[in-house]
Each structure stands twice: as C-alpha cells, then as structure tokens.
C-alpha cells in the first residue's frame with residue numbers, strides 16, 4: 001500500500017511558524033506517511049524567512065500574490081491553485097492553520113475534492129463575523145469544513161461545542177505556536193543589544209483594522225512612553241506592508257532611543273521577545289508566545305480571540321486610543337509590583353506537544369497507529 005500524502009498548507013508568516021513543527025513531526029514518521037508543505041505564497045519573503053528557522057522550504061509554492069490584489073482575487077487564485085495540487089498529488093488529508101485566506105481556501109479546496117480537512121488552531125472566535133476582517137469569517141468557514149478540529153485550549157473547544165460541531169471530532173491539542181517558540185528559543189545565542197542596560201520595549205503592529213488612524217495613535221503613544229521613561233529602548237519590528245511603514249516612520253523615525261528594524265526572522269524575533277521587558281502588539285501569535293517567557297503584552301486591539309492570556313493575567317487589552325496605551329504602559333513601566341504580577345502569570349497556551357497530538361490524531365484517522373500523547377485538557 002502506498003503511503004498517504006498529507007498536505008500541510010501555509011500562506012502567511014504565522015501559518016509558516018505554527019505549521020512548521022507539525023510538518024517536522026510528520027517528517028519524523030515519513031516511513032508511514034508522505035507530508036508535503038504547500039504554500040499559496042500569500043506572503044513571500046517573511047514566509048521563507050520564518051521557515052528557515054526550522055530548516056524547511058515549501059514542496060510546492062503557488063506564488064499567487066500580486067500587488068494590489070483584492071481579497072476575492074487572492075481567494076480565487078489560491079483556490080484554483082490548491083484544487084490543481086489536490087488533483088495532482090491526491091492527498092489523503094489536508095491540514096490548514098488559523099484564519100487566513102489561505103486557511104479558507106485549504107478548507108474549501110479539500111471540501112470540493114472530498115478530502116478530509118483538519119483545522120489547526122480551531123475555535124477562536126469573536127462575537128462578530130466581521131471583526132477581525134476577514135479572519136473571523138475564514139475561521140468559521142474552516143470549522144464548517146473540518147473533519148478534525150484541533151482547538152488549542154478548552155475555551156476554543158467550548159466555542160466549537162456551542163456551534164454544535166461533533167464533539168467526537170474535537171481535540172484540545174495546545175497551540176502549535178508554543179511548539180515553535182520552544183524549538184526556536186532552544187537554539188542559537190541572544191544577539192540583541194548586549195551593551196544596553198535599560199529596558200527594551202518591543203512594538204509590532206500590522207493588523208488591517210489598525211491601519212491609518214489607530215496605528216498613528218499607537219505610534220504616538222509609544223513615542224510618549226519613550227519620552228517618559230529615559231531607560232527605555234523602543235524597538236519596532238516593522239511589518240513589510242507599506243501602509244504600516246508610512247505611518248510608523250514619520251512618527252518614530254527620528255529618536256535616539258527608538259530602533260525601527262526590518263522584521264527579524266523568526267528565531268531572532270523570538271530572541272528579541274526574550275530580551276524585552278514589555279511588548280506592545282496587535283499580533284495574535286505574539287500574544288500567545290510572549291507569555292511562554294513571562295513577558296507582559298499590552299494588546300493593541302479592542303477585542304481578542306485569545307482571552308486566555310487576559311484571564312491568566314499575561315496580557316491586557318488596551319485598544320488603540322493613545323491616552324489609554326500611555327496610561328497602561330506607564331502603569332507597568334512605572335510600577336515594579338504591577339509589572340511583577342503580570343510577568344509572573346503562567347502561559348495558558350500549550351506545553352510544546354501540540355504537533356505530536358495532531359500527528360497522532362491525523363494518522364489514526366487514516367488507520368495508522370503511532371505513539372500517542374495525552375491531550376492538553
């Protein structure tokens with residue numbers, strides 16, 4: 001009997017990072033399965049850069065991205081490409097991660113060809129389908145299409161149960177992003193600012209709903225925090241998107257304690273998080289990763305589909321109004337007791353074994369027994 005092919009589909013940086021440990025896990029079992037890493041190419045450089053940390057490159061790259069494409073155009077190109085690859089390779093299973101347009105087309109492409117689809121990081125929800133846009137829509141469609149759901153936490157599992165998905169198909173695995181961060185943290189040296197003795201504050205902002213005025217407020221607030229606290233070095237890892245840079249550079253580009261840097265490749269970014277005292281971010285992945293190192297995150301959004309960190313006390317939702325960000329930032333930077341309370345909270349997102357659980361469950365559904373790991377709940 002030939003080995004079943006398993007598609008691990010990625011398109012953007014966060015998917016590359018969170019799927020890489022899953023791909024590596026299936027590769028360990030390549031005597032019984034044939035994992036293929038499929039990229040739609042929704043992101044280009046930063047996707048390859050992130051995969052490099054794990055020694056991976058895509059087996060197929062659809063390279064669908066063209067400058068100025070609408071969401072519908074990206075979706076159509078990616079769906080056509082995935083459909084072609086499914087016809088060519090005849091996978092026994094398709095895996096997608098999270099909530100991007102790539103996730104959406106992986107789910108739809110598998111559904112149209114009647115191939116089972118497994119959804120990694122399933123069950124994250126806000127209360128409105130339009131926010132975050134289009135991610136909330138994408139992940140809901142992925143759930144409808146999924147044969148196996150891999151929610152990272154019991155909160156995300158409960159969201160799926162509330163939507164009446166089959167409980168026997170839902171498994172709490174922990175987040176594969178924690179597997180990735182553990183792999184990256186355990187390799188290489190700490191290269192960031194060895195001679196700087198003050199506190200590093202890391203800023204990342206890229207989300208579509210923060211483009212324009214909200215991002216201006218974020219940049220202004222970060223500048224004010226630097227001016228208030230003379231021991232701070234603000235490091236902004238700038239997303240390549242020009243819309244983001246056009247806002248950040250004029251406000252933050254001319255200060256001797258602010259570094260505007262190109263987005264570091266994943267391993268270096270993980271090291272930069274470890275070097276930071278505080279993180280200001282609208283990124284989903286960063287909200288999950290930072291608590292693994294006990295670093296407080298102020299979340300630059302009004303809602304989050306990752307409330308576990310807020311409940312555990314590792315993250316705080318501060319929105320995008322400048323005064324609020326300045327107040328919350330000052331409350332931590334100026335108060336060691338408040339800081340310590342937040343830095344000591346325990347990460348709720350996983351134990352670094354999510355990929356092993358997913359490998360076990362997918363292969364088992366294909367009738368192949370491999371070593372099991374107890375579930376995360």
Ligand code: UDP
Nearest residue numbers: 014017237263264265266269283284285286
């Ligand atoms: N990341 C990175 N370099 C950077 C900024 C982020 O490698 O300069 C990583 C980060 O550790 C996380 C992922 O990229 O794993 C998050 O991606 P992003 O913020 O683009 O997307 P989101 O998580 O919000 O969907």
